[in-house]
Amino acid sequence: MKTLAIIARNPLSLIGFTLVALVVLSALFADVIVPYPAHKGAVVDFINFNKPPSWSHLFGTDLVGRDLFTRVIYAYRISLALGAVVLAIAVPVGVTIGLIAGYVGGWTDYILMRITDVFLSIPPLVLAMSMMGLLAPTLTNGMIAVTAMWWPWYTRLVYNLTRAEKEEGYVLAAEIIGASRLHVMFKEILPNCVPSILTKMTLDFGFVILIASSLSFLGLGVQPPTPDLGSMVAEGAKYLPDSWWLTVFPGLAILVVVFGFNLIGDALRDILGVEQ
Template identity: 80%
Template sequence: MKRTLYILLRNPLSVTGLILIGLVVLSAIFADFITPFPSHAGAVVDFANNNRAPGWPNIFGTDLVGRDLFTRTIYAYRVSLMLGVVVLAIAVPIGVTIGLLAGYLGGWVEYVLMRVTDVFLSIPPLVLAMSIMGLLEPTLTNGMLAVTAMWWPWYTRLVYNLARGEKEEGYVLAAEIIGASKLHVMFREILPNCVPSIVTKMTLDMGFVILIVSSLSFLGLGVQPPTPDLGSMVADGAKYLPDAWWLTVFPGLAILIAVFGFNLLGDALRDLLEVQQ
């Protein structure tokens, strides 16, 4: 662990990613204390101050109904991070389990599971999510389910390829010789050796999940008002460009910072994994 942290902290890109992610996470956690108008994260209107340009105390300006844009942007981070964590918490176990079963057991199990996975992979992710959301009510829960339905196949494919290679290793053959069960071999022998690659992909995917969720909200299929969401804020502000530029620019920059931070850290972890291998 010390060696890993030492290598990461010597990489300027990984340090930048850690700083950006730290700012995003901490601002989301302590949003109640760092935002000037916490009540503006809900169904509040203040028409006397609507559509104000950035200034004090509204450093990001205000939206069309007078709500502080900085407050709503910080609270939108909470929604984005929660969606990302929940989606990965559901998609990763499903994808990893299917990938282990297909990669280790082989035969008809591999054929059936991987053909189903290929069907999902053949559909563009955003199109699949839009199709699901078009059939369901556009709520936060349904948005998570839609993104989860498109995310698990990528982990299935990753773990499947890793498991196929690992099952020929000596430690797996030794476990089989001493009578270890198939479940023990898959989850106690093979899976720990797949964890570094899985963690690296999860770090990269966190940014992509935030981007996909924002895209759905931009199209009106994600989080619904008055809950603050970065994608819907960009969509609402785009109608008033270039006059009220702050309505779009600041939420867009917030998405950029979050995605950029996770991508930088994910790239650093991937490079670290390649060095250790």
């Protein structure tokens, strides 16, 4: 009831949940929703090439006649999968390192956090671009590049939380009765860090998609003919303002998913009582 009351007081959070739900459902049921499923791949239809939005092509068509609405919906699949995989790897790695550094302290703290600081000192997009410059521009390598730049933020977050929590009475009580370090870190401290971690994950999901789209925009991400929002924006930008739909609709698709996850993150922060 408290959760519903918080959401009711903040209509923007309801908008966020609605936007993300629509994106996720459209990606899951893309095969049923889209009018031209074959257009997600290497299909050519020069009769309908570069047509503006119409009832038969809601978002218009691209330079080889493929339905843009179909490709945007399938691109959501790629973006959501990439965001989920990146966070599924980066969060456990970052959280574990942060817990160990914050609780153990000493030289362990110094070494782990200096390594973390090195990664944090490099602008995220620059680090990802550097890695992608050494790797082939594929979806898998894109995930690796984005993951390599994301775990330090969770390390820093959990490190600060752990440093504060380890002085609390419940931690001292667990140590007095002989609990192991692993038990204290993962059974006592970690559960109290979960609200902050979940909130950051929700906010980060949209930013991961944004960074991945930026890499694709620069030609370092998912390669054609696989539909990708960033590469569609980059390709369409060459033909502005005449063929505006080639850029506007993929760009709006990125805006919707990033905006939705940010609104959900703000709602979770209120629901879970996370301090800003």
